[in-house]
Amino acid sequence: MAPPKKSKKAKRESKKSKKCKSMSVVPIEPRATESDWWDSFWQKNSPIPVFSATKWRDECNPFKNASVMKIFYTVSDCSAIPTDEAEGFKFFFRVSKKTFDYICSLVRQDLVSRPPSGLINIEGRLLSVEKQVAIALRRLASGESQVSVGAAFGVGQSTVSQVTWRFIEAVEERAKHHLRWPDFNRMEEIKSKFETSYGLSNCCGAIDATHIIMTLPAVQTSDDWCDQENNYSMFLQGVVDDEMRFLDIVTGWPGGMTVSRLLKCTGFYRNCEAGERLNGNVRILSEGAEIREYVVGGVGYPLLPWLITPCEYNDIPSSMSGFKTNHEAARSLAVRAFSQLKGTWRILSKVMWRPDKRKLPSIILVCCLLHNIIIDSKDKLQPDVALSSHHDPGYGQQCCKQVDPLGKAMRENIAKHLQHGKEKAPSN
Amino acid sequence: MLCSISTGKSGSKWLDRLRSAKGFPTGNDDDLEHFLTHRDPNLSNSPITKPSDPKSISDSTCSDEKPVQDRSQPPETGEKEWFGIMSNVLAELFNMGDSNQIPKLSGKKSSRKQTNPKICLLSSVRQEDEVPATAPSSGDNSLTEMKDSNGEVKTVNQGKVDCLDAEEEKCNQDLSAYSRSEVTVIDTSCAVWKFEKLLFRKKNVWKVRDKKGKSRSIGRKKRKASECDEQLEARKKMKLSVESFKERNEEESAMPSNEEQNPHNAKKEECKETSDGLSQVPKKRSPFSRLPRKSREGGSPVILVRGSKKTGANLPKITLKDTSRRHKA
Numbered sequence: 001m002a003p004p005k006k007s008k009k010a011k012r013e014s015k016k017s018k019k020c021k022s023m024s025v026v027p028i029e030p031r032a033t034e035s036d037w038w039d040s041f042w043q044k045n046s047p048i049p050v051f052s053a054t055k056w057r058d059e060c061n062p063f064k065n066a067s068v069m070k071i072f073y074t075v076s077d078c079s080a081i082p083t084d085e086a087e088g089f090k091f092f093f094r095v096s097k098k099t100f101d102y103i104c105s106l107v108r109q110d111l112v113s114r115p116p117s118g119l120i121n122i123e124g125r126l127l128s129v130e131k132q133v134a135i136a137l138r139r140l141a142s143g144e145s146q147v148s149v150g151a152a153f154g155v156g157q158s159t160v161s162q163v164t165w166r167f168i169e170a171v172e173e174r175a176k177h178h179l180r181w182p183d184f185n186r187m188e189e190i191k192s193k194f195e196t197s198y199g200l201s202n203c204c205g206a207i208d209a210t211h212i213i214m215t216l217p218a219v220q221t222s223d224d225w226c227d228q229e230n231n232y233s234m235f236l237q238g239v240v241d242d243e244m245r246f247l248d249i250v251t252g253w254p255g256g257m258t259v260s261r262l263l264k265c266t267g268f269y270r271n272c273e274a275g276e277r278l279n280g281n282v283r284i285l286s287e288g289a290e291i292r293e294y295v296v297g298g299v300g301y302p303l304l305p306w307l308i309t310p311c312e313y314n315d316i317p318s319s320m321s322g323f324k325t326n327h328e329a330a331r332s333l334a335v336r337a338f339s340q341l342k343g344t345w346r347i348l349s350k351v352m353w354r355p356d357k358r359k360l361p362s363i364i365l366v367c368c369l370l371h372n373i374i375i376d377s378k379d380k381l382q383p384d385v386a387l388s389s390h391h392d393p394g395y396g397q398q399c400c401k402q403v404d405p406l407g408k409a410m411r412e413n414i415a416k417h418l419q420h421g422k423e424k425a426p427s428n
Numbered sequence: 429m430l431c432s433i434s435t436g437k438s439g440s441k442w443l444d445r446l447r448s449a450k451g452f453p454t455g456n457d458d459d460l461e462h463f464l465t466h467r468d469p470n471l472s473n474s475p476i477t478k479p480s481d482p483k484s485i486s487d488s489t490c491s492d493e494k495p496v497q498d499r500s501q502p503p504e505t506g507e508k509e510w511f512g513i514m515s516n517v518l519a520e521l522f523n524m525g526d527s528n529q530i531p532k533l534s535g536k537k538s539s540r541k542q543t544n545p546k547i548c549l550l551s552s553v554r555q556e557d558e559v560p561a562t563a564p565s566s567g568d569n570s571l572t573e574m575k576d577s578n579g580e581v582k583t584v585n586q587g588k589v590d591c592l593d594a595e596e597e598k599c600n601q602d603l604s605a606y607s608r609s610e611v612t613v614i615d616t617s618c619a620v621w622k623f624e625k626l627l628f629r630k631k632n633v634w635k636v637r638d639k640k641g642k643s644r645s646i647g648r649k650k651r652k653a654s655e656c657d658e659q660l661e662a663r664k665k666m667k668l669s670v671e672s673f674k675e676r677n678e679e680e681s682a683m684p685s686n687e688e689q690n691p692h693n694a695k696k697e698e699c700k701e702t703s704d705g706l707s708q709v710p711k712k713r714s715p716f717s718r719l720p721r722k723s724r725e726g727g728s729p730v731i732l733v734r735g736s737k738k739t740g741a742n743l744p745k746i747t748l749k750d751t752s753r754r755h756k757a
Contacts, residue, residue: 224607250614253611254611362614
């Protein structure tokens with residue numbers, strides 16, 4: 001059933017009234033209110049294909065047989081679906097209902113469907129913003145094929161494709177404020193958290209990079225995208241704060257680079273080198289040594305005054321052993337952030353099937369934005385969502401030999417300060 | 429018409445059909461000679477021999493350089509230019525052996541051959557790595573080059589060639605040994621988060637260049653041709669028309685056994701022709717080089733469109749026009 005064509009007048013009226021009365025006037029799913037999409041979805045996809053689901057299927061769904069298949073498919077696929085509805089919601093969409101509503105509010109004006117060109121589902125009804133957001137989130141969260149995501153919602157593959165991309169574009173534009181370099185006050189908070197938790201004075205964050213693996217059509221394959229593990233991949237580098245929130249990301253550079261080369265391609269590097277970032281208060285230690293602002297990173301990164309990497313030599317002086325542990329603990333924030341990101345938005349951890357390399361960075365960015373939105377909304381994620389293994393399974397750490405003398409001096413100062421603090425602590 | 433060529437290519441009457449399609453007398457060498465002699469006094473004393481070995485013809489036509497240079501001159505220089513050009517073409521076609529007009533006709537037969545087929549394979553696999561001016565042919569893989577053409581080759585057909593190509597040229601000079609990728613980057617440390625870069629790589633050496641192509645590929649269609657552009661356009665069309673003339677001969681003569689040679693030849697020619705800055709041509713042109721059978725649809729059977737789709741559509745007319753003008757002369 002195609003949506004009834006409206007006269008210009010009617011359209012104008014509906015537009016007018018929409019202004020006054022928000023969404024309810026737009027003829028969205030006439031038989032379904034805003035929450036109904038979830039009821040339908042939950043009935044279809046809840047762990048127990050309850051009687052109500054069957055009933056719903058018989059009553060409402062013209063594609064009975066297809067529906068049965070869908071139920072079994074989706075359920076068999078997700079054995080770990082919580083029985084609790086709220087938990088189930090988080091399981092499917094990775095966000096609480098509250099956060100979900102917030103995301104809808106962010107993108108609503110971009111996603112509102114209007115007849116006749118609006119997106120419609122199989123029954124010929126316009127898709128509500130909520131359902132579109134749900135479809136897109138499910139696609140990003142599960143990484144399942146567009147067909148199976150569509151099946152779970154009763155929409156076609158192309159609808160999933162369109163809706164997801166529209167959502168990505170909208171979030172990319174409207175959720176930017178969830179990913180930004182902290183202002184002075186926030187940075188002071190971050191630094192104090194790092195100092196409290198890891199004993200690292202003046203540490204502003206942790207940096208790491210991960211590969212987003214993909215397949216490429218034969219004509220597009222290139223060694224540039226072929227990484228150390230012979231996968232075609234795209235880099236994602238991020239700096240995270242003490243809450244694993246992304247403060248800065250870079251993506252789009254090919255996986256064939258080394259991490260240190262990647263770093264040098266980034267605006268973060270340029271800003272730091274130019275003294276425009278990590279240029280806050282310098283800590284002056286009692287011994288007169290100085291510790292400037294810095295981030296901690298792995299051995300793949302060069303040792304720089306503002307990027308402190310672990311000591312690579314084995315015979316670490318005793319003064320350094322404590323530093324190494326604490327450094328690794330702080331750095332693991334970034335590692336965990338990527339595990340969390342890739343686990344939550346599984347589209348990033350599955351091998352992407354021939355993605356458009358122009359679009360892929362946007363997908364990655366949006367996942368990072370959603371990651372931050374979850375943290376900003378104080379949603380508690382299910383702990384088993386994150387990848388159990390390292391975010392880059394199979395990737396050995398490449399070691400960067402570059403050592404800046406100033407960086408080395410900085411590292412020694414930090415280590416000394418840490419040691420000093422530890423020696424002081426027991427006496428207190 | 430489509431079928432007439434492809435089915436008849438094994439036959440021996442291709443030359444007749446070729447001639448008849450262009451309004452030349454067929455089947456009789458004397459008439460042809462007379463026809464040509466009558467039209468072109470320059471050629472009056474050159475003996476006309478019927479090509480006995482098709483392959484040798486295609487070899488010789490492709491190895492010459494002089495006509496190529498001639499062709500690259502703008503058509504504004506007058507009828508005389510045209511005259512010379514057409515003479516060359518006809519000479520190439522019919523092996524008239526006029527050494528004044530076509531001094532290099534006889535030499536370098538082997539140079540058009542693909543000397544290293546491996547390169548060809550490589551480039552067809554790694555399209556992103558190709559550097560336009562020096563990229564080896566990968567005529568076997570039209571998809572590859574189609575894609576490339578999106579980004580770069582539009583330069584050739586429409587305006588603003590000069591500055592952009594100068595840039596590109598400069599790039600290529602520095603980075604000719606580098607592989608090349610276009611990347612879309614999102615960097616939240618930059619004022620504009622999303623931007624495109626050109627990435628050049630040679631082993632561990634990576635170079636990043638700003639991509640000018642965005643404005644080129646998006647804005648190009650809208651841009652109206654300036655006077656200079658029109659000249660370029662005309663020149664381009666002329667080249668193509670001349671080539672189409674030539675290529676049809678190649679097609680006909682060498683198609684059965686030497687299919688894979690043709691793209692390479694065409695590309696090679698193009699490289700020479702476009703030394704005036706149109707270095708992007710090869711990529712654009714060759715994708716279509718293996719679509720002759722398709723492109724015959726609806727056109728004159730002998731005019732094979734080798735160029736871009738856009739200019740290709742105009743080719744038959746222009747070629748005919750040129751020929752007819754020639755006839756009137």
